[in-house]
Amino acid sequence: MRLLAVRDVSKVFANGVKALEDASLEIEAGEFLSVLGPSGCGKSTLLRLIAGLETPSAGSIEWQQGRPDLGFVFQEPTLMPWTTALGNVALPLKLAGMARSEREARAAEALGHVGLAGFERSYPRELSGGMKMRVSIARALVTAPKLLLMDEPFAALDEITRRRLNTDLLELWQRTRFTAVFVTHSVFESVFLSQRIAVMSPRPGRVLSEIAIPAAYPRAESFGTSAEYAALCRTTSARLAEAMAAA
Amino acid sequence: MSARFVAPILMGLAMLGLWEAIVRSAAIPPYILPGPILVAKTLVTDWSTLWPALVVTMQITLEALLAAVVVGVLLAVLFSLSRWVELSLFPYAIILQVTPIVAIAPLIIAWVDDVHVSLLICAWLVAFFPILSNTVLGLRSVDRNLLDLFGLYGAGRWRTLVDLRLPAALPYFLGGLRISGGLALIGAVVAEFVAGSGGRESGLAWRILESGYQLKIPRMFAALVLISLAGIAIYLLLSLLSHLLLRRWHESAMAGE
Numbered sequence: 001m002r003l004l005a006v007r008d009v010s011k012v013f014a015n016g017v018k019a020l021e022d023a024s025l026e027i028e029a030g031e032f033l034s035v036l037g038p039s040g041c042g043k044s045t046l047l048r049l050i051a052g053l054e055t056p057s058a059g060s061i062e063w064q065q066g067r068p069d070l071g072f073v074f075q076e077p078t079l080m081p082w083t084t085a086l087g088n089v090a091l092p093l094k095l096a097g098m099a100r101s102e103r104e105a106r107a108a109e110a111l112g113h114v115g116l117a118g119f120e121r122s123y124p125r126e127l128s129g130g131m132k133m134r135v136s137i138a139r140a141l142v143t144a145p146k147l148l149l150m151d152e153p154f155a156a157l158d159e160i161t162r163r164r165l166n167t168d169l170l171e172l173w174q175r176t177r178f179t180a181v182f183v184t185h186s187v188f189e190s191v192f193l194s195q196r197i198a199v200m201s202p203r204p205g206r207v208l209s210e211i212a213i214p215a216a217y218p219r220a221e222s223f224g225t226s227a228e229y230a231a232l233c234r235t236t237s238a239r240l241a242e243a244m245a246a247a
Numbered sequence: 248m249s250a251r252f253v254a255p256i257l258m259g260l261a262m263l264g265l266w267e268a269i270v271r272s273a274a275i276p277p278y279i280l281p282g283p284i285l286v287a288k289t290l291v292t293d294w295s296t297l298w299p300a301l302v303v304t305m306q307i308t309l310e311a312l313l314a315a316v317v318v319g320v321l322l323a324v325l326f327s328l329s330r331w332v333e334l335s336l337f338p339y340a341i342i343l344q345v346t347p348i349v350a351i352a353p354l355i356i357a358w359v360d361d362v363h364v365s366l367l368i369c370a371w372l373v374a375f376f377p378i379l380s381n382t383v384l385g386l387r388s389v390d391r392n393l394l395d396l397f398g399l400y401g402a403g404r405w406r407t408l409v410d411l412r413l414p415a416a417l418p419y420f421l422g423g424l425r426i427s428g429g430l431a432l433i434g435a436v437v438a439e440f441v442a443g444s445g446g447r448e449s450g451l452a453w454r455i456l457e458s459g460y461q462l463k464i465p466r467m468f469a470a471l472v473l474i475s476l477a478g479i480a481i482y483l484l485l486s487l488l489s490h491l492l493l494r495r496w497h498e499s500a501m502a503g504e
Contacts (some may be wrong), residue, residue: 053395072399076393081496082414094410095400123496 002064003029003070003147003179009202010033011045017044017142021204026190029064032173032180034190035241042205043183048219050181051224071178072141076156077132078247079124079139085111086120089139096143107139109130110138113172130161133158134168141172147179154189166192174217191232192224199243208243211236268272281465284474289465297454297466301473304450307363307435308481311370315427318371319378320420327386327412328404337383344376348434352441363448366438373434385419386412418497421489428481436474451477 004027020041028031038167045068048054049061051072072091086107093103107121114134119178124132133153140148154162169240170193173180184190197211213236215228232237263283269275270282277285290297322340326333339466353370359365389412396409425430439452451470458467 048395053398053399068398074392074396076392078390078396079391082417083496091410092395092400095397095402095406125498159339166502205355216481 001241003027003030003068005062006046006050007023007060007062009046009049009056009061011042011049011054012057018204018241020049020056022237023206024059025038025198025207027179029179029180030177031196032170032194033172033193034182034184035200036184036187036197037042037192037200037205038223038244039185041202043185044151046200047072047136047151047181050147053151053232069143070149071143071145073133073136073140073148073150073153075152077124077136079128079132079135081163083123084120085116085124085127085135085138086123088135089142090125091139091177092143106134107138107142110142111135112219113141114138115168129157130165133157133165134159137165137169137172141176141178145178148173150180150182152185155185157196162189163224167219170217170219182185184212187237188224188233190220191229191236197236199240201243208246213237269478278462278464282467285465286468290469290472291456292467293466297451297473300451300454300470301396301477303448304435304439304452304474305477306434307366307438307450308432308477311374311435312424312428312431314371315375315378315431316368316424319375319423320382320425322379323382323386323416324408324413327460328382330409340376340379340432343372348373349441352438356438356442358384359426362442366435366450369438369441370431370434373437374427374431377423377430377462378420379423381423381426382416388419391394391417418489418493418499421485421492425482425489428485430480432474432478432481487494 006025006027008022008024009020010018010022012018013110023042023046025035025046035046036093037043045054052067052069053072064183068118079085079208081092086104089110090103093106098106108117111117111120114137116134117137119127119131124135127135131183136153140150140162154165157165167188169180180193182190182193194213197213199208199211200206201208215223267282270280281289320410322336326337341418348369351372356362356365359368384395393411394407394414397411402410436452439450443453443456451474454470455467457469458464471473490500
């Protein structure tokens with residue numbers, strides 16, 4: 001079942017920068033989709049349009065059943081430094097008006113899901129970069145959203161931490177089957193995670209082609225060293241190069 | 248004890264010793280320059296006049312600081328909620344700030360019957376601007392992504408103010424508060440000078456003036472010492488407050504770790 005369709009969306013900012021031009025994309029409910037493209041190609045803008053943080057200059061975003069609850073993970077952890085991990089994760093529930101004891105119980109549970117049980121009372125400054133990102137993901141998932149939008153969430157992390165977070169993210173996705181839209185500029189990351197990759201052109205961004213990644217789930221960390229993965233990366237790289245050459 | 252404490256204390260003692268030695272060896276009369284030992288003695292013997300004066304000055308200072316916090320923060324919040332209010336009022340706040348308090352104090356003292364209130368207004372005028380401008384800066388220095396996040400979850404202006412803008416502005420506000428604490432004391436002292444006799448309530452500034460007229464220079468020095476000590480105490484207290492409020496999360500409070 002389709003969740004939403006982005007139809008011929010263009011976005012021109014007030015300063016004249018044309019971020020997107022006639023971008024079209026359909027997203028299925030429950031799928032894991034990566035949006036792959038070079039830096040500055042409007043990937044983030046596309047994500048922000050879907051989230052409703054920006055409005056399109058032209059074109060439309062059509063929701064099959066209205067915009068569902070959604071979670072958003074930024075490139076930076078974007079935590080409030082004055083409150084604990086628990087306080088940060090509980091924020092969406094607090095803003096929804098949930099009572100303190102209930103929201104703290106749910107936030108603690110969400111922290112447990114991202115492997116941070118025991119860190120409820122830690123302040124962001126006491127956590128490592130990877131742990132902060134986990135808090136950020138827990139915050140996005142605490143409302144049990146239908147759609148999780150992620151804007152290069154692991155780009156600032158080291159390779160080892162990134163791999164751990166990738167496998168953990170897939171596990172979370174398989175458990176609850178939210179729709180995941182993951183923006184990245186890494187072929188390897190997008191192949192590892194997704195069922196489908198939408199390749200975007202340099203600015204002004206358009207969706208150039210869509211690549212299916214047929215590898216089965218669950219994909220454990222060992223998937224990243226398999227021959228299947230290497231072959232998929234090779235074909236995806238080739239498709240990306242083709243698309244860029246044609247653009 | 249680290250060199251951080253020992254070095255300035257030794258330096259201070261050396262300077263006091265030098266001062267005492269010069270006064271004694273050159274036989275400088277106390278009405279020109281009293282030695283530190285005489286000043287200390289005067290502080291004790293004249294305590295019954297100096298203490299009530301200190302209380303008066305401190306009372307004005309603290310009341311002015313409190314008023315500066317209330318008005319400064321309220322105005323800053325108002326500015327952050329409405330661009331129009333900010334555009335129309337901020338220039339006048341700056342004018343108030345740049346006009347020397349000595350120049351307007353006589354007017355205020357002439358207009359306001361109650362001396363205490365007029366002194367309070369003068370001290371408040373000097374003290375409120377750093378709180379206002381720092382808090383405005385802090386309320387604006389909010390992470391854009393966090394603002395988006397609050398928007399995403401449907402937080403209104405009020406919730407965003409209480410849960411995001413105010414906590415984000417806290418370190419800036421506390422920085423302004425530390426500056427304003429010292430300024431409130433300066434404002435109170437300057438206003439007392441301009442007002443001259445404080446009537447039934449005479450602050451430290453009046454004691455300094457009076458001692459000057461009566462050539463009681465040691466008492467003048469003793470009053471001066473009290474003003475300095477009061478200023479240092481205010482600064483230390485506000486620094487402590489700042490440390491206690493920020494130590495869990497803000498970089499500025501973690502230098503020692």
